[in-house]
Amino acid sequence: MKIYVVYDSEGDHTKALAEAIAAGAGETEQAEVFIDHVKDADIRKLDQMDAIIWGCPGHFGTISSGLKTWIDRLGYLWAEGKLIDKVGAVFCTTATTHGGLEMTMHNLITPMFHQGMLVVGLPGNVPENALYGSYYGAGVTCPIDSDELISTEGIELGKALGRRVASVTASFKR
Numbered sequence: 001m002k003i004y005v006v007y008d009s010e011g012d013h014t015k016a017l018a019e020a021i022a023a024g025a026g027e028t029e030q031a032e033v034f035i036d037h038v039k040d041a042d043i044r045k046l047d048q049m050d051a052i053i054w055g056c057p058g059h060f061g062t063i064s065s066g067l068k069t070w071i072d073r074l075g076y077l078w079a080e081g082k083l084i085d086k087v088g089a090v091f092c093t094t095a096t097t098h099g100g101l102e103m104t105m106h107n108l109i110t111p112m113f114h115q116g117m118l119v120v121g122l123p124g125n126v127p128e129n130a131l132y133g134s135y136y137g138a139g140v141t142c143p144i145d146s147d148e149l150i151s152t153e154g155i156e157l158g159k160a161l162g163r164r165v166a167s168v169t170a171s172f173k174r
Helices: 013-026 043-049 065-072 077-081 101-114 152-173
Strands: 002-007 032-037 050-056 087-094 139-140
Touching: 002 013, 002 043, 002 065, 002 152, 013 032, 013 087, 013 139, 013 152, 043 077, 050 065, 050 101, 050 152, 065 077, 087 101, 087 152, 101 139, 139 152
Parallel strands: 002 032, 002 050, 050 087, 087 139
Antiparallel strands: none
16 A cells, blocks of 8 residues: 655654654555655655645644645646545644644645545544544644754654554555
């Protein structure tokens, strides 16, 4: 099964989360994981994927302009129904605790629904998410004044999302 992780990142915080998600998905033996910055992401690959995970830094509670521009190019895939029944998931980072993680993830999910994708979140019984509550995807706060790009908990949350997408995709393909 093929899983594509597409991300926008300016300060490498979101890139680190994307890499954790890809690593988690890659733990599933039958998963072939591709990861690209949005500037390098090829929309022509999408119809060949079984799952698509996209994410970005939250910009005032919404999608970054780089990822939004890329998503806006998917109109022909929508017109041809090429992404219907693909598994989808989202992720984002913000610099502050109330920086719009959930709003950004809602905005990232919306185009997936328009494409007819099956959106996967993180349930509360996933150990990495039990107390965090990032139900819509992987949403991680990355304070600007921190020495780490992303916390250990954020990396584990990303891996958990990647594993979940791989697991759901494998079940769906069966």
